[in-house]
Amino acid sequence: MIGRLHVVTDAAGGRAALDAVRAALSGGAPVVQVRTKTGSDRERLAFAREVVVLCRAAGAQCIVNDRVDLALAARADGTHVGADDLPVEVVRRIAGPSHLVGGTARDPERAAELVAAGADYLGVGPAFATSTKDGLPDPIGPDGVAAVAAAVRVPVIAIGGLTAARVPLLRAAGAHGVAVVSAVSGAADPAAATRELLAALDAS
Ligand SMILES: Cc1ncc(COP(=O)(O)OP(=O)(O)O)c(N)n1
Numbered sequence: 466m467i468g469r470l471h472v473v474t475d476a477a478g479g480r481a482a483l484d485a486v487r488a489a490l491s492g493g494a495p496v497v498q499v500r501t502k503t504g505s506d507r508e509r510l511a512f513a514r515e516v517v518v519l520c521r522a523a524g525a526q527c528i529v530n531d532r533v534d535l536a537l538a539a540r541a542d543g544t545h546v547g548a549d550d551l552p553v554e555v556v557r558r559i560a561g562p563s564h565l566v567g568g569t570a571r572d573p574e575r576a577a578e579l580v581a582a583g584a585d586y587l588g589v590g591p592a593f594a595t596s597t598k599d600g601l602p603d604p605i606g607p608d609g610v611a612a613v614a615a616a617v618r619v620p621v622i623a624i625g626g627l628t629a630a631r632v633p634l635l636r637a638a639g640a641h642g643v644a645v646v647s648a649v650s651g652a653a654d655p656a657a658a659t660r661e662l663l664a665a666l667d668a669s
């Protein structure tokens with residue numbers, strides 16, 4: 466089963482992002498998602514490899530966003546794909562049955578399609594407003610997350626504007642867990658922020 470807290474790396478990658486990953490893992494993060502949006506493929510692969518090594522040492526799962534080729538090359542545990550990435554069924558065919566495949570959904574119809582295509586889990590959102598990613602549609606709120614969670618039998622990971630204070634709302638909506646960028650990467654103390662999120666998940 467996929468972990469309940471997905472710590473997503475800052476899209477810029479680099480040393481600061483790696484430091485945040487180290488801190489998150491020291492705080493107990495069970496899943497790290499490598500999400501890079503800049504740099505050459507070689508730089509992105511090198512970053513993903515470093516994160517995989519850190520995750521292995523900590524016993525955490527590592528998922529690469531967008532790119533199944535980088536995920537396989539880095540020996541990551543899984544790949545997360547959205548609407549502009551390779552389709553879930555293609556990622557599944559390329560990566561095989563033991564690779565974790567996640568897909569992005571914001572409504573029950575899309576969610577059911579992704580599960581039928583072979584998704585192991587769904588990233589669902591944006592749950593709340595966020596300034597981390599431009600061009601997102603309106604937040605779906607806990608009710609939107611609940612509609613998706615009720616429609617599928619795979620774990621739902623809520624994303625977008627997530628904080629420890631909001632975790633109980635999402636868990637009550639049926640989310641298995643949450644994915645965060647700024648709540649950990651933007652925190653003054655990313656290890657403490659990770660512990661706070663995990664405590665909120667454990668309590669709800
Ligand atoms: C857990 C999780 N859910 C959703 C997303 C968003 O992925 P995607 O739609 O591919 O958008 P980008 O992250 O590529 O901007 C995610 N990364 N993780």
Ligand SMILES: Cc1ncsc1CCOP(=O)(O)O
Pocket residue numbers: 590591592594595596597598601624625626627644645646647648
């Ligand atoms: C990549 C992505 N997809 C939907 S919301 C989001 C960004 C979430 O970032 P934050 O946790 O800082 O709100």
Ligand SMILES: [Mg+2]
Pocket residue numbers: 530531545546547548549550
């Ligand atoms: Mg993507």
